[in-house]
Amino acid sequence: MTGWLERHTDLLHAGGFFAVGVLLYLAAPDVAIRWSDVPAPPLWAVAALLVVAALGQTQRRARPVLGLVVACGVLVAMILLGVVPLALMLVLGDLLYCAVLHTSERLSWTVAGATAAVAGGAALVSLVAEGARAALLVALNLGLVLAVPVLWGREVRLHRERADAERGRAEQAARMAELDRAAAVAAERARMARDLHDVIAGQLSGIAIQSEAALNLPDPDPAVLRRVLQSVRRDSVASLAEMRTMIGLLRAGGAADADPRTAPAGLDRLDALLESAAGTGLRIEVEDARGEAAELPAAVDLAAFRIVQESLTNAAKHAPRSRVRLRLDVHDGELVIDIENDLVPGAPSGDGTGTGLLGLRERADAVGGTITAGPDGDRWRVRAALPVRAPAGAAR
Structure with a gap:
């Protein structure tokens, strides 16, 4: 024309x-x-x-x-x-x-x-x-x-x-601004997916494992069955609360701002996490050698909690009813988390996609820490070292 x-x-x-x-x-x-x-x-x-x-x-x-x-x-x-x-x-x-x-x-x-x-x-x-x-x-x-x-x-x-x-x-x-926007959106989606996996998947996996155990009991003891159901209910309520908090954070403005939101998870909730994991059949030994260490930065505290949570979830999924040893220590300005569990021959490998381990590495990297995960002889071992002082800009 x-x-x-x-x-x-x-x-x-x-x-x-x-x-x-x-x-x-x-x-x-x-x-x-x-x-x-x-x-x-x-x-x-x-x-x-x-x-x-x-x-x-x-x-x-x-x-x-x-x-x-x-x-x-x-x-x-x-x-x-x-x-x-x-x-x-x-x-x-x-x-x-x-x-x-x-x-x-x-x-x-x-x-x-x-x-x-x-x-x-x-x-x-x-x-x-x-x-x-x-x-x-x-x-x-x-x-x-x-x-x-x-x-x-x-x-x-x-x-x-x-x-x-x-x-x-x-x-x-x-075009560069559009690519930056697309990269920011992709990064935010990845962060949301990681948070959903870390927050919800562990608790839902525990619910599924405990429910399956309760259904497979030949002659369930009412006390044992009640304890399992209480653990299932506790994990369900916690999952709903976490999901409600996350949805509230994602919503901008509106009535959601007036709703109470739970504080980010941290190692102060470790006892409840261990109790829930024990309900899946894991035998957990804990050694907390942190002593009177200074309070952890919020980002490091959250990363530590999620690393422990994901490790216990993986142990319950891939090595059911195995023995788990958890050690926490502060050494040379780092919070050291050492988790190992026995490898169970013939245990189901699960249908995961590796998102959990990837999420662990992202959590550690976000606060300037390091993490290794893999077999160590007849055990599976996860070791994380997180700086007690989070680097500037580290965030959830």
Whole structure:
């Protein structure tokens, strides 16, 4: 659509130049360059050459160099006839402007250089043949007719290139901003998925394991069954509370702001976590050698709790009814968490996707700590070292 409109505009442009040129030649025939010793050419010859020049001007944007060559040919023919009307000089100036503006950078400079060479050569010939006064007149006239369109075209081209460069930079900045936004959204989704896994999956896994154990008891002892059901209820209520808190945090404004929210989990809730894990059949031995250590930063406290929670969940899932040893210590400015459990031959491998271990590493990395997890002889061992002083910027 744009190309058709440009061609249509160029046709109208060429027709307008031809009509104006003919009218100027008829109304003011003296407004032209003439040679006194050459008789005036017939009107039809001038009109025919103006038609050819107008045809060249139809290519002013599509093939400006071709149009310029056609106009130069008409100029030579007009010189041979002994008259160069003003309309032809206007056509030549317009085609020079378009040849500088609408071509490649190299071709644009070539046209500008050729124009300067023609003007300089004509002035030099006039200087040798007719003297300094004639050379000055030729230089001024050609400078007006040829140099102005070329310089104007170069200036417009420069402004367009700068505008295109600025537009390109703006588009690139917009793309970078969009990529940053997408990366932020992806990171937030990953964080939400990790939190959902850490907060809910462990408790729901415990509920599933305890429920299965209760269903498989051949002759359940009412006291044991009641203890299992109490543990299931406790984990269910805790899961609902955690989920409600997370949903409240994700909602912006509204009535959710007025709802009470639970504090982030920490090692102060370790006893409840161990009791829940013991309800799944794990035999847990705890050694807490932290002593009277200073209070942990909130991010480190949360990371430590989630690491213990995920480790116990994995033990209950992959090594049911195994023995688990948990040791907590503060050494050289780090909270050291060491959890190991016996590997149970033939135990189910589970259908997990590795999200739990990945979440553990992300938790440790977020507070500047380290974590290792893997088999160690006949045991599975998780060891985390978290700095007691969380690095600046560490957050949940």
